[in-house]
Amino acid sequence: MTSTSKGIRAHLASHMRDYGLLFALIAIMAFFQIVTGGTLMRPVNITNLFLQNSYIIIMALGMLVVIVSGHIDLSVGSVMGFVGALAAVLIVNFSLPVPVTIMVCLVVGGLIGGAQGYFVAYWRIPSFIVTLAGMLVFRGLSLWLLEGQSVGPFPKSFQLLSTGFVPELFPDSWGAALAAVFGTRNFNVLSFALGLAAAATVIHMGLKKRARDLEYGIESEPASFFWGRTLIVSAALIFLMFKLSTFRGLPNVVVTMGALTLIYAFVTERTVIGRRVYALGGNEKAAKLSGIQTERLTFLAFVNMGVLAALAGLIFAARLNTATPKSGFSLELDVIAAVFIGGASMSGGSGKIIGAVVGAFIMGVMNNGMSIMGIGIDYQQVIKGLVLLAAVFFDVYNKNKQG
Amino acid sequence: MTTLLEMRDITKEFPGVKALDQVNLKVKEGEIHAICGENGAGKSTLMKVLSGVYPAGSYDGEIHYEGALAEFQGIRNSEDRGIIIIHQELALVPELSIAENIFLGNETARAGVINWHEANQRTSALLKKVGLKESPTTLIDSLGVGKQQLVEIAKALSKDVRLLILDEPTAALQEGDSRKLLDLMLEIKAQGVTSIIISHKLGEVRYVADTVTVIRDGRSVSTLDAKAGLSENQIVRDMVGRDMSDRYPARERRAGKMLLEVEGWNVWHPEHSDRQIIKDIAFNVRAGEVVGIAGLMGSGRTELAMSIFGQSYGRGIKGRVKLHGQEIDVSRVDRAIQAGLAYVTEDRKSLGLILDETIRFNTTLANLQGVSKGGVLNANAETQVAEKYRKALRTRTPSVFQKVGNLSGGNQQKVVLAKSLYTTPEVLILDEPTRGIDVGAKYEIYAIINELSAQGKGVVMISSEMPELLGMSDRIYVMNEGAFVGEMPADHATQERIMSLIVNE
Numbered sequence: 001m002t003s004t005s006k007g008i009r010a011h012l013a014s015h016m017r018d019y020g021l022l023f024a025l026i027a028i029m030a031f032f033q034i035v036t037g038g039t040l041m042r043p044v045n046i047t048n049l050f051l052q053n054s055y056i057i058i059m060a061l062g063m064l065v066v067i068v069s070g071h072i073d074l075s076v077g078s079v080m081g082f083v084g085a086l087a088a089v090l091i092v093n094f095s096l097p098v099p100v101t102i103m104v105c106l107v108v109g110g111l112i113g114g115a116q117g118y119f120v121a122y123w124r125i126p127s128f129i130v131t132l133a134g135m136l137v138f139r140g141l142s143l144w145l146l147e148g149q150s151v152g153p154f155p156k157s158f159q160l161l162s163t164g165f166v167p168e169l170f171p172d173s174w175g176a177a178l179a180a181v182f183g184t185r186n187f188n189v190l191s192f193a194l195g196l197a198a199a200a201t202v203i204h205m206g207l208k209k210r211a212r213d214l215e216y217g218i219e220s221e222p223a224s225f226f227w228g229r230t231l232i233v234s235a236a237l238i239f240l241m242f243k244l245s246t247f248r249g250l251p252n253v254v255v256t257m258g259a260l261t262l263i264y265a266f267v268t269e270r271t272v273i274g275r276r277v278y279a280l281g282g283n284e285k286a287a288k289l290s291g292i293q294t295e296r297l298t299f300l301a302f303v304n305m306g307v308l309a310a311l312a313g314l315i316f317a318a319r320l321n322t323a324t325p326k327s328g329f330s331l332e333l334d335v336i337a338a339v340f341i342g343g344a345s346m347s348g349g350s351g352k353i354i355g356a357v358v359g360a361f362i363m364g365v366m367n368n369g370m371s372i373m374g375i376g377i378d379y380q381q382v383i384k385g386l387v388l389l390a391a392v393f394f395d396v397y398n399k400n401k402q403g
Numbered sequence: 404m405t406t407l408l409e410m411r412d413i414t415k416e417f418p419g420v421k422a423l424d425q426v427n428l429k430v431k432e433g434e435i436h437a438i439c440g441e442n443g444a445g446k447s448t449l450m451k452v453l454s455g456v457y458p459a460g461s462y463d464g465e466i467h468y469e470g471a472l473a474e475f476q477g478i479r480n481s482e483d484r485g486i487i488i489i490h491q492e493l494a495l496v497p498e499l500s501i502a503e504n505i506f507l508g509n510e511t512a513r514a515g516v517i518n519w520h521e522a523n524q525r526t527s528a529l530l531k532k533v534g535l536k537e538s539p540t541t542l543i544d545s546l547g548v549g550k551q552q553l554v555e556i557a558k559a560l561s562k563d564v565r566l567l568i569l570d571e572p573t574a575a576l577q578e579g580d581s582r583k584l585l586d587l588m589l590e591i592k593a594q595g596v597t598s599i600i601i602s603h604k605l606g607e608v609r610y611v612a613d614t615v616t617v618i619r620d621g622r623s624v625s626t627l628d629a630k631a632g633l634s635e636n637q638i639v640r641d642m643v644g645r646d647m648s649d650r651y652p653a654r655e656r657r658a659g660k661m662l663l664e665v666e667g668w669n670v671w672h673p674e675h676s677d678r679q680i681i682k683d684i685a686f687n688v689r690a691g692e693v694v695g696i697a698g699l700m701g702s703g704r705t706e707l708a709m710s711i712f713g714q715s716y717g718r719g720i721k722g723r724v725k726l727h728g729q730e731i732d733v734s735r736v737d738r739a740i741q742a743g744l745a746y747v748t749e750d751r752k753s754l755g756l757i758l759d760e761t762i763r764f765n766t767t768l769a770n771l772q773g774v775s776k777g778g779v780l781n782a783n784a785e786t787q788v789a790e791k792y793r794k795a796l797r798t799r800t801p802s803v804f805q806k807v808g809n810l811s812g813g814n815q816q817k818v819v820l821a822k823s824l825y826t827t828p829e830v831l832i833l834d835e836p837t838r839g840i841d842v843g844a845k846y847e848i849y850a851i852i853n854e855l856s857a858q859g860k861g862v863v864m865i866s867s868e869m870p871e872l873l874g875m876s877d878r879i880y881v882m883n884e885g886a887f888v889g890e891m892p893a894d895h896a897t898q899e900r901i902m903s904l905i906v907n908e
């Protein structure tokens with residue numbers, strides 16, 4: 001008996017961070033669900049929550065890679081705003097077709113990231129300074145590009161990037177039947193089916209990994225923890241998708257976001273290049289002596305960040321249906337905070353995609369919940385700041401305790 | 404003689420590892436007490452328990468110090484009682500001066516203002532005591548490891564030391580420096596200070612120790628009286644649990660075809676481009692040959708090796724490297740690895756390992772192609788590779804998923820070696836491969852070197868341990884101030900001949 005309870009305690013101690021994050025997200029959602037009198041979880045609000053946070057999450061994916069590699073990018077908010085402005089000017093003023101504009105904007109994002117990465121990687125100028133400069137430069141350039149005005153609106157096809165919904169694939173009669181069962185006005189079968197499929201995948205993958213761990217004698221988590229965690233995550237997925245399906249279904253941007261999250265999680269955890277990024281951030285000199293081209297890798301991390309910031313810029317502009325000189329201002333702080341809340345370490349070498357995404361959702365739910373409650377922007381900032389500090393303190397405290 | 408310290412039934416567990424299992428240690432007042440044991444036996448852990456790094460309550464057992472139960476909550480606590488520990492890894496701040504380092508955290512301050520005049524004066528006195536002829540304002544950066552070690556001791560002496568603990572103080576030192584340090588220990592002993600020394604160099608243990616406690620697998624197995632004359636074999640037997648008659652495994656010496664040729668190798672300092680570090684060096688290695696490079700610390704051996712290995716050191720590099728008679732491209736580390744070179748660094752912590760990652764992560768790092776397909780890693784293959792090398796090198800660890808940073812020094816060295824071996828090199832360059840490694844593990848590493856040579860691979864061994872160089876090499880190059888000053892077959896080589904080549908230059 002003592003040995004199992006000891007095992008559970010040891011496991012908890014070493015995985016406090018992971019459980020803590022999940023628990024924090026659930027607790028925060030529950031809290032706001034109660035204090036907003038149920039508004040938080042209303043289907044329309046959940047849809048909004050996704051739309052509002054999609055660009056933060058997309059940038060957090062790139063930021064995680066940058067931070068794991070041992071750097072930081074302060075320019076992403078400005079770059080995002082700049083690219084949105086560029087898209088507006090190209091489409092509205094120059095009447096460029098939407099697909100061409102999107103391509104151009106993504107390439108420009110990559111070039112911007114590359115330019116900053118070049119100075120960081122090959123001239124060894126601290127990324128803090130290079131991207132601080134970038135932040136100022138692109139703020140200025142957005143103003144210049146838009147000549148201080150808002151530019152819009154966008155054509156319908158461009159708006160779909162953000163506010164569009166995935167069309168229903170199943171027959172309408174199914175939807176009507178299910179709507180009757182659940183007593184809702186309408187029901188999008190596709191999104192609900194996807195929710196079920198996602199939950200099944202989570203359980204399946206979890207079981208597979210667990211079986212492999214056991215085979216190799218890796219100390220895996222106690223069964224109770226495994227099932228608790230897996231069932232909570234699956235249930236949450238089904239619940240969220242159910243809510244979405246009773247509104248207008250699956251927003252396009254959720255698909256983009258979900259796909260990117262999966263891709264980045266896979267690349268960072270399962271591929272050679274991902275492994276090298278962790279090695280680079282963990283010990284650059286040792287990585288170099290192991291044959292890793294550390295400069296090129298750093299450079300690529302910034303290029304990647306630039307492309308994602310550009311994508312975020314497009315989605316943001318599409319959502320507002322206009323580009324304003326101020327869009328993207330100080331968003332980099334939310335992105336960086338999300339990554340650190342998600343458990344990445346300032347010194348590089350550690351952090352996970354899924355953590356960054358959950359971190360972004362924590363920030364997002366707090367923003368949304370506090371707005372619904374009518375808390376002023378002043379208090380909101382204070383509270384968000386304290387949450388960030390608490391999360392990182394929790395990390396450090398845990399590490400110290402483990403010795 | 405009275406007992407100064409007694410540690411009773413000390414047990415210390417880490418998640419998944421029982422590092423210490425009812426260890427007993429009794430240290431008498433005024434003696435030098437050596438602790439010997441294999442890598443990972445628990446020596447450093449025991450000293451961390453003693454000095455409060457692991458506070459009372461985090462271990463089982465009792466510490467009796469100066470006749471009373473002691474429960475140290477931290478380093479400060481034990482320091483106040485005169486227990487000073489100098490860790491395996493030096494803890495000086497390189498950018499600060501000697502005086503600043505000595506009084507760091509212990510400044511001679513009055514109302515927060517440091518009296519540098521007094522600090523420098525006291526430092527001078529301390530430096531004199533440890534026989535170091537340096538000014539108190541010299542930066543640590545500019546001192547060699549040997550002198551840094553002396554500064555550490557001076558720092559200890561500045562704190563009213565009663566019990567001085569040295570964890571492998573001579574691991575990184577050349578023989579002359581080691582001898583100086585040991586003599587200093589004897590001198591301190593004459594002044595009534597008790598010392599504990601951990602060392603893998605048994606010759607030194609015999610030279611200074613009055614008593615030897617041997618630890619094996621986290622248990623204290625014996626306490627030997629060294630004053631009556633103790634043979635190294637006796638210590639070794641207790642350490643490894645069996646007799647070990649040979650220190651160097653036998654090898655059939657047979658040099659085959661020409662393998663590696665380096666010609667006209669010139670390297671300049673990375674920052675001061677007018678300082679030439681490597682001067683027109685040429686050497687070769689034949690298949691199945693073990694080639695030693697002898698030289699003093701700072702003679703440029705590491706710089707030579709690293710500049711060849713993908714230009715990891717220096718700039719303006721000129722020269723040619725041929726393998727099997729064909730010139731190879733060594734302009735980048737990945738290319739050098741691809742071409743068949745491997746280099747095992749002397750500085751495993753900062754150049755060899757990613758300490759926060761697992762053994763598995765580190766083992767496959769230099770050859771990720773070997774465990775991936777189309778850029779996607781195969782976790783099973785990785786685990787198998789890591790397991791294979793863990794078994795082959797007998798790395799002591801509960802599993803390959805253990806963080807490398809949690810391994811003992813010697814086992815970390817094995818992981819660095821595993822990483823290089825997994826790149827299946829034609830020529831392996833080893834830089835101080837047995838630094839801080841116990842006799843048993845040394846033997847294992849020598850056996851691996853022999854196996855590589857039997858497979859027709861070439862080995863270049865840089866070492867400051869003369870006996871090892873003489874015992875393992877087929878041929879020895881002698882290096883001094885960036886140039887080769889001699890070459891001799893190992894059976895003609897002696898320590899004296901090598902030293903005379905260096906001194907005559």
Ligand SMILES: Nc1ncnc2c1ncn2[C@@H]1O[C@H](COP(=O)(O)OP(=O)(O)OP(=O)(O)O)[C@@H](O)[C@H]1O
Nearest residue numbers: 417422442443444445446447448809810811812813
């Ligand atoms: N913080 C830690 N977490 C987990 N295991 C640890 C930790 N510190 C030490 N160990 C383990 O405890 C054992 C004893 O380690 P220790 O460093 O005391 O060995 P050592 O005798 O000093 O070896 P060496 O001669 O190589 O320095 C090793 O198996 C090591 O892996």
Ligand SMILES: [Mg+2]
Nearest residue numbers: 446447491812
């Ligand atoms: Mg040790």
